[in-house]
Amino acid sequence: MRKPLLISLCLIFYILSLLADSEEETGPRYTISGFIKDTGTDEELIGAAVMVQELNRGTVTNVYGFYSLSLPPGFYHLKISYVGYALQELAVNLNENLTFNLELQEQIQELAEVTIRSEGRQAHVRKAEMSVNKLPIKSIKRIPTLMGEVDVIKAIQLLPGVQASSEGASGFSVRGGNPDQNLILLDEATVYNASHLMGFFSVFNNDAIKDVKLYKGDIPADFGGRLSSLLDVRMKEGNLKKFSGSGGIGTISSRLTLEGPIIKDKTSFLVAGRRTYADLFLPFAKDPDVRDNTLFFYDLNLKLNHIFNEKNRLFVSGYLGRDVYANPFARMAFGNQTYTLRWNHLFSSRIFSNFTLIHTRYDYELGTPDGDANSFVWRSKMKDYSAKGDLNFYITPEHTLRFGLISTFHDFEPGSAYGTGEQSLFTEFILPTNYALENGVYVSAEQSFGERWNLRYGLRFSSFHNVGPGTIYNYDEHYNARDSTVYGRGDVYHHFLGLEPRAAVSFMINDVSSIKSSYSRTRQYVHLAQNSTAGTPLDVWFPSTPNVNPQVSDQVAIGYFRNLLDNRLEVSVEAYYKQMRNAIDFKDHANLLLNRYMEGEIRIGEATSYGLEFLLRKNEGRLNGWISYTYSKTTREVPEINDGNPYAAPYDKPHDIAIVGNYEISARLWVSANWVYSTGLPVTFPTGRFEYMGNIAPVYSNRNAYRMPDYHRLDMSVSFGSKPKPDRKWHWDLNLSVYNAYGRKNAWAINFIQDEENPNITHAEMTYLFPVIPALTWNFHF
């Protein structure tokens, strides 16, 4: 326990020394700071650029919309810009500390091609930040959808380096990683299962979301705990100026979001709800067995925020979602809940801080009705309690420092099952609960050197401690449980400590192009026991223990970034190489559910991934969208799997193309389309067969020696909306989406089936999920 303390102290001293230094070095400086907001709603804009023309330097707002610039006294022109918003210019005579809370006007796209001078877009090239994609909510809304449900996760799956784990799934693989290696945060709270309805929809209700950012490699030192990526989703704060709402009636669900001020300019709220209603139609089903079914999911997003004064602001946010399926003889329910309490405090105009308390939980329940011999209920849940503090220190426009810490207490209850009712033969079966404490301390800095060099470097120190009460099974060399060790309440019985350095550098070749490079190490202490490609809600998370080491990843990336056509077109090419140690796989025929000895099913190895990613993106204008292409290769090597030979990782898709386009025919009519193509997933097929008990059984090839047929799909949509008028309060649009427009039968599964007539004959049979699926959605906002 001494080492982490020592390192933490070192970090604190380092920070203090920087604070002291900066005061001396910089001489007399004054600060311009404030929040940048949307005129209409007062929602803070994340990542808005504030450029100082005279210095050709600037900053961008942080996730709370805050910016701060400390400059020598003088006269400056500031340009404030944000994609989709009108540029604002400001002349400032700086001879004292100034606070400017600025409001930007959302640009209503006119018939004529609007030229938005987007100095802010230059950040794409300049910032020492790579392997990051940000998707404006507006463009997510225009992507054609499956059954009319606008979905953040489906949208990010169209980005280079990101792949859906299987057809229609909410799980995604980033640069060859597993879906459980993505840290999905909703207002800073971890979402452990981001899927609804077997993964076909995600938990994010687009109407309640303000900002989505995906980090695929160069994860900032502020975040840790997952190997591959960070998906940072921020909810809207609620309109501070006027009561407003939005919603929609769709093919499978309806949604309504209401927001507004409780005290004007001080307190606002937001409530967003969504529920599917497929089950409302079940009573009309032809099949009487289907009529008694229940099948729905809902989401509820709640938000309250209060501005005490210029320096203090409080946010409360919550998410509750649940899926319920039931029929006369079985029921199942699962869902996430997240709660976040945040306090923004300005220690000075240059020191921004945020303190957060988080609670998140995921649980599921499976059962049968009471009163029968096989009546049972099976529950599993996990809970996290976190406390977090982050400070941003804006030393000069050339130097920003961030530091903070987070501590999370994990409570895993992997499963308990017992018979229900008098007649049940099942005994109580409870898997031991696990407790653990996960900590992270970080410091990171962004610095510019001269006109061309930008540097971002940081160090995260993370630790993980198994805390009693707990039961750990001890395994022999054949992975058989030998005995167990029981730890008492409060025993801290195992520790993992690790440093996670992160660094990125960018070199501006000229005003519109740059070369960037980054290195990052990430460590993951909690893992998902998922053995199938798509995963199910029943998969359980498990902590690192004396039997399971944390996963560690080292990634390097290099990229070329260029803006074309007056910054309207962004081009990037990135190459990455990633090495993952202690990568988790499972033995053949692993049993991961309700298994006391689940840890004995784990097989540890190494995974390697490399790839090349191209992205051409146009964010503005009547025609916008992007083209992405990824070439990648991911292999795993686990001594006990595939005779120790390397094999293609489950999400290895060498070629992956996505073309996303949106064209505005008029202000009232727009069309969108996207086309995706990828190499089929690796798969194990039989190469031989034998007869046993009247059935034909397979003799398999090596692991993942074959590939599914290539995947491709075209989706299209057309939307027609109300006439945009400045004084109009009520807006609506009608959207017709067609998923899989040319009816490609993409194999979801391939099975080998014995012929019913002649049992000696076997056929390959593919299962596909979606034919052409049209959906109609009516959306409104006021």
Added chain:
Amino acid sequence: MNSITTIKTSIIILAISLSLWNCTERIDIELDSTYTRLVVEGYVTSDTAAHWIRLSETSDYFHNQAAPAVTGAEVAIDDGESVHMLTESDTLPGWYLTSPDYHGIPGRTYTLRIRNVDIDKDGMGEEYTAASAMRPVNTIDSIQIEWFDTFVSGYQVRVWAWDSPDPDWYAFKVWKNGVLVTDTLYELIVQNDEFFNGNYTYGIPSQFLSTDKPEEVVEVGDTITFEINGITEEYYNYVIEAQSQVFPQTPLFSGPPANIRTNFDNDAIGFFTAYSVNYSSTIATADIVNGGKP
């Protein structure tokens, strides 16, 4: 829950959520070949009967003919006390039979030895062995059949019996009028008692007669016999693995495909197992049969 309930529930959930969409279609796939292996299927039970061992070869996956039989082998079963030689069937090539008065004794361990086969065609005979203990099995108090009609139609067989206080592994089968109707791997049900060790079963549904299969349709007066086998943990795992590889697999619930274990040495595949047997019967009354018919 390990097997029955999990699988059942999974299938139900799948049925609800996917039946709305999923469609299947035959496709052509080219598969490579693999080398030939000896395949053994063999049983020794506590019943007195001619027990059989079947020897065959693996073939290419789309071989589309009966598995090639392995004839001329020397097959023997050793129970630790004596060695019993099997004779090759005159009518069924590759089938080797014990004498009709042969029966196993619970508590003994049976070893199967196969000699004089040349699977790798190198001109030299190979030898293969596998062993299995015969575990005892409890008696059944009674059984009943009951109409069941949700997603699938037929009669479920409910069983009243005590589970022993020791860990147990069971296989369940059903006979109709003296004919085994659950005669494929698809229909065999295996269960361990991890979740109900030592409990009374209170009529738990344990097997199923489907109206979709002509031989399983129940008429008034039919004798339905439930067979319970005391099997080994190894054979239980073998069946679970074999079923998971033979049943259709989905990206939701199935792990990566993997070869099914065997208890043979020398790269042979298949399984040789010994098990003890008990039976319980019931006669389908008009009440039961008509009670279920719509």
